Amino acid sequence: MSKQYSHPDTVCIHAGKTGLNPHGALATPLYQTSTFVFDSAEQGAARFAGEEPGYIYTRLGNPTTRELELKVAALEGMEDAAATATGMGAVAAATMAFLQQGDHLIASKAIYGCSFALFNHQFARYGIEVSFVDMTDHEAIKQALQANTKMIFAETPINPTLTVLDLDFIGRFAKQHRLVSVIDNTFLTPLLQKPADYGIDLILHSATKYLNGHGDVVAGIIVGSTEHITQIKLTTLKDMGATISPHDAWLIIRGLKTLSVRMERHCQNAQKVAEFLEAHPAVGQVYYPGLKSHPGYKFIGKQMKAAGGVLAFELKGSLDDGRYFINQCKLFSLAVSLGDAESLIQHPASMTHSPYSAEERQMAGISDGLIRISVGLEHVEDLIADLTQALSLMQQKQQRSPLSL
Structure with a gap:
């Protein structure tokens, strides 16, 4: 993890730098490559086995992408992050890594349209049950809980009604019932709201929006503990392939500076x-x-x-x-x-x-x-x-x- 800074304005500019900058460029180097060369067959085998650190293939990791991930993790005050090709890639990878047939998800009744479509239309095909509830009503959340509930998902403020949800209650409820809590923090960014302060497990962003800020990138990011992010990267993100382009990661790093x-x-x-x-x-x-x-x-x-x-x-x-x-x-x-x-x-x-x-x-x-x-x-x-x-x-x-x- 990068050096810690006292103010988020500084974190936006300096956090996450990986040190992979052999020529001393001020701007983050763009590693626009699909694959990485090994020094030997033994090194390649060791990297695939997880016995040696290093990059293999950009779908599995890239130095430019890594700087973005570490920077946003530092901004959210969490351990790690996984960058994705789109905001919906982040929603899908984060939820499907922890849900399987027979599980139940509690979701806010008002969320982004494609998040709703994923939960309401696609999850049903795979035997995942979803209850959409008014999350301003804490009793409604409690009543939605089932023996097979594994996750709670919401946005705050909600898109597009701007309804604000109580993160303290959601975080405590999730911990009490051992649910994975997921909050989409796109509307406010880590500068205005930090769900991790309330015990939220996973924080999502459509990095297309404020994190990039210039309307020229489509991307997403998931932030959480090292354990959760590792599970996401080694399962849904790796196998479904919704990983970010290094060039898009580079553009978001540039956007984050302002x-x-x-x-x-x-x-x-x-x-x-x-x-x-x-x-x-x-x-x-x-x-x-x-x-x-x-x-x-x-x-x-x-x-x-x-x-x-x-x-x-x-x-x-x-x-x-x-x-x-x-x-x-x-x-x-x-x-x-x-x-x-x-x-x-x-x-x-x-x-x-x-x-x-x-x-x-x-x-x-x-x-x-x-x-x-x-x-x-x-x-x-x-x-x-x-x-x-x-x-x-x-x-x-x-x-x-x-x-x-």
């Missing part, structure tokens, strides 16, 4: 945008934990250092009004994903959470009128001006067609 300053601006901008939307007469409700009106506000300064850069809101109008509003935005890019320098806007029901049926979306609290924004790094006055003109045009449309209300 994570702290980026998150500060994301949070500042999102807070001002949320306050603007909450005061606007065309907006019905805003979901952002940084607002005092949000139930998750009580976790700010405790479980969460800040509320992050993602918010959601409901317009006063029809689904057609919402689509019209989105189409009028000029500075906000109509795109899924989050955590980029650019501000993004999307419609969860028809986009990121379309794997849910209409009934499942209703149960998860994802209405047809919900709009999600990833607030970027532009000047906040420009962002608010763009929202202002789009809302004004929507209101004018409603006045021309009053039945849309």
Whole structure:
């Protein structure tokens, strides 16, 4: 493990360096290779047998990837990490390494659409039972427990409703019942929330998002104990092959150097945008934990250092009004994903959470009128001006067609 530093801003830049830098380059070397040459047949055999450290094949490990893994592990305050080709690669590898036919998983009723599809549609094919529960209701979690329950999985804040869950309760519940606890920490990053502080076993990130921060990588990462990460790497990650490209790992290492300053601006901008939307007469409700009106506000300064850069809101109008509003935005890019320098806007029901049926979306609290924004790094006055003109045009449309209300 890399030298320990006192502040996460420094960890983002300096942690994880492996020392494999023979020419003294300041930037992390990119080992863009599929395989590694052995000095002898005996050395190759020893590495395959685990008797000698060293690299064999990039699907099994790579020096550039290793620096990324150690850096994120240090940020999360955990022992080790496994980088994956996508965020869903992380979800699949982390869960399937510990679940088998006949096991039971407790999952939050509102999670990312593809995580839901994996659990609800694919796991059933392999005899893994899943209960989706409202994890703000601690009694509901307790009632979902079965003799064959092996794992509990959640996001907090939840995508896209921004509901905040109590990590202290989830961690204690999991330890009490010997469950593997898994938390997706993508929305907040280790700089704003550290699930390990609450006893969580595995922490996931879509590294596509804030960890990279520049919209040019698809990747994931799993963080946990050495024992858990070793099991994941030697089973599901190795055999299913969802390992990260060294070049993508290199790009994320570069992105992490500015994570702290980026998150500060994301949070500042999102807070001002949320306050603007909450005061606007065309907006019905805003979901952002940084607002005092949000139930998750009580976790700010405790479980969460800040509320992050993602918010959601409901317009006063029809689904057609919402689509019209989105189409009028000029500075906000109509795109899924989050955590980029650019501000993004999307419609969860028809986009990121379309794997849910209409009934499942209703149960998860994802209405047809919900709009999600990833607030970027532009000047906040420009962002608010763009929202202002789009809302004004929507209101004018409603006045021309009053039945849309």
